[in-house]
Amino acid sequence: MDSVGSDGEGYFPQMEKIPPHNHDGVGGMHVYVPWWKYDRQNDFPRGYHIEMGGGRDMPGVGMFHDLCDEEEGYGVSLKQTCRKMYGCFMGFSGRGEMIANPDSYCDIDPDVVDQWGIPVLRFHFKWSDHELKMAKDMQEHSARSRKRLAVRTLREGARATIPTESRTAVSSSMKSGRHAWERIRRRRCLTDIARRTT
């Protein structure tokens, strides 16, 4: 079992005008969209919630690495770009319910053992239409929201390709609210879990 997920990211130009300040807070979001759409007619069953995060907080290693790759310039002008864009990125992550299906289970691999001779687990996994439709709804909703907020969409993608047993570590790094560029890089680096489909 996995949870259904889709992540989108936007650049908020209105944040550029806010004076630099400490985005004090916990490691993660302070507000979210609680479980919804479960009580209305959709083309998918159950519901999902939306986690949101981003803004200015403690920079991590490699924070401006991708920004420097993507923006032109050097020296003072590049630094100014970094300062201007820092904290203007927000991410939206839908997280919903997967319906258990008979194609998703694990058993003992008949051939492979680990270094102590203990038999290992073998995983079988398949998304059904329910999950794919829910991920699509998350993407459409997220796109509409960003349009309303007049933000520039950076990337949008569902994690419908490679499911994982747990997202805990990935989520915590994403939600620690680092700069979006770093998050993008970190996703590549840490997990590779979802080669995002556009």
Added chain:
Amino acid sequence: MAAKVLTEGGLNVVLLEAGPPLNPDVDYKEHVWPYELPHRGAGVGGHALWPGNGLESEFLAPTGAWTIEGEPYTVAADSKFRWFRSRIVGGRTNHWGRIALRFAPVDFRSKSRDGLGEDWPISYEDIAPYYDKVEGYIGVFGTKENIPSAPDGIFQPPPKPRCSEVILKRACDKVGIPCIPSRMAILTEALNGRPACHYCGQCGRGCRRASNFSSSQVLIPPAQKTGRLTLITGAMAREVCSEKTVRPRASPTSIRPVARRSASTRELWSWRRAPVSLRVFSSTPGRRFSLTALRIRRARSVAT
């Protein structure tokens, strides 16, 4: 949680952990800045910036991985699946995003609503008192909202929204999307000797002050304080032996962990004969087995 409850209830418990012990003062680096690291943390020639080259260890709570040497898993030919595992006391509770939400009444009756999956054999009302207990002990912030799909709990006050979140909230309010303070297992007020969060925002890298929840820092210390917990680290549970599977001697159930470093096994035996008080805990990360009233019966080496 089980180790805490059982030891405080007077039972002796052995906790097996496949990984090393956790020392937050040494292992957690949540306040280290990039400029405090050699090469700003990027390694010689920036090599640590690239996948799998070590940046993770510096900027995440320790010892979790998508692949663990010597401990593979397999994926069927027509499937894609990745498995994140943690090998350290407290397991993945050291890493998680701290979002601590309750199931709603409707979640226990899903099949009755849409015909898919299964209904739970218990209801929200059955489990609600335990939610109360856990939230009260680990500390969760949030607000009372009376939203049926997100039941309220025992909450500490939430932190104020950041300015970016104020923008989002205003936008949501305008179009009628519910947007409420999140509910996370992070203290905003001191609790049981743990100080309130100091808002460094680095939960994903661990918290030396235990202001966020992890079983390693919040549940295991009180269990240890009872004197009835034996924590064995570096011990991979190899098998659960039962009367049928092992000894000619009519035996109680035992489990056989592998000491990782020495690659030897030893068996932990329950004193009592059947019915055996064996509990297998697999809901939290790592593999934990706890036997009541157990002793280490013997050790022996195996060639593996």
